[in-house]
Amino acid sequence: MRAPLQFVLDFFTGGDPVPPTQPKPAILPPEPAPSALKPPASGHDALRGMDAPLPMAAGFTHPAANRHAQLQGVAVSFRFERSRRKSIGFMVGADGLVVRAPNWVTLREVDAAVQEKGAWIVAKLQQFKDRQTEQFQKAIEWRHGAEVPFLGRTVQLCVMERGVGRVHGQDLPPDQILPVTVPPGASVTQVRDAAQVWLKKQAKTLFEERLHHFAPRLGVRWRQLSLSSASTRWGSARQDGHIRLNWRLIHLPISQIDYVVVHELAHLREMNHSPRFWETVGEVMPDYAQRRQALRQAPVDLKEG
Template structure:
């Protein structure tokens, strides 16, 4: 059975929120080998109706992907462009993989070159992802007294060891504290994990409230909310009403969180990024362009790849 189409709001999208939205594609491109036998203008169109692989896979997806490659258990959806280059070029950046080739090179030759370069591609994509993940983790020192971003402000991390009292922070208002309880002598990793459990609990409660607030205004019904730890996107929506929101949104101001919530709910009416989609978003959030711009300019240490 064909899985529901899923559209995503990427960390780094390429569309113009106040002008002409860039065309968008779902997470995965077709795995049907026959797709390679279609005319080039059709095979690289980013407006194809596409399906997901039948089983979960490791994957990397460029937000403006229009071609794909399958490397054993790794799926890579990448951006393919024609250029004045004299040969096929590969570039890995924040968005993912971009492949460029001159007009005289056929798509079959491009596919072969991508496969030949598969080890390098996967290594570079994983390195980029790990580097940005490490950058995010280092942004917060998961120790007693550390500042943790929360809804656009900061909370002070107060660590309570079981059987002992909190070392300090007693004078802080409860709204200024992120409390965690850990075993005596807990490692930084244990403190981080305990703090993230608290943050995810806050995120789930808040996201549900905002979905309930905006869904009636858009005239849609969502069926399920899941927290995501996706490395390249803030949220996603499926035709069955299943909404996924990245729990790290809890670090950002409410205005940006609400934008992501409205964006995903709007997909339940328009499963695309067409002008009608942006009109739907604007129905309940006329200033969405400003909020979206702020989201895209969020501090790097609040993002993963």
């Protein structure tokens, strides 16, 4: 008779172990449909962190996920691995949830353990994302003269009060400033909101240009572009040609933006992440692996769809 399973839950940045628990059987729902740079209502949709505190994400997906579960009403796709460890282990990091178990533990027992610790898992996933958001928010002070990431460089936030005019940034070239006009005495939130309107406008124009550039090279047609504010994904694609791209991509270098654009367009040919999908991406972007790695190291770590 086998000894009872011992569950060890290790948060990526540290955490207290959870006492041993006897697993209970659980049945996972079928694997969800393909695509999505994890959408914000589900997880793969945007540059995290420049807005006010984000609500609970609609889902969390590890980029190398091979199992799925509904935990506390949240879709969680995680990476499951066999290991030589003596217990089932859980780790939450930048990529999401990783579950490891010894060879003798059945998948039913693994699924039961995931369900058993569902509340802890969802809480840690959200904490990790919130922590990343806070770190990025601290990097930008929404005030006159602040430096804002834009296309991999920075532009200076130039705040003009209606009826007063510009105070700083008059000598800078137009391509080095982010101009906003706000009411006299505007709050930091008003300045931030006005700046984001400008950023979203730039994002929409640039994304459409890049979609038009790459779609013919992939032999696909996109029909609609929507900007996303997702908390966990850079973008998503639907079979009907509807592309969603996180507007916060505008903060990143054009090489990384192009990677996300090509990734989503490639889904119009292959609605999965199979070898054929990556071959499709490689047709027009042979160095996609390097661009993907750079994207994963961005200040806000979102997922591809």
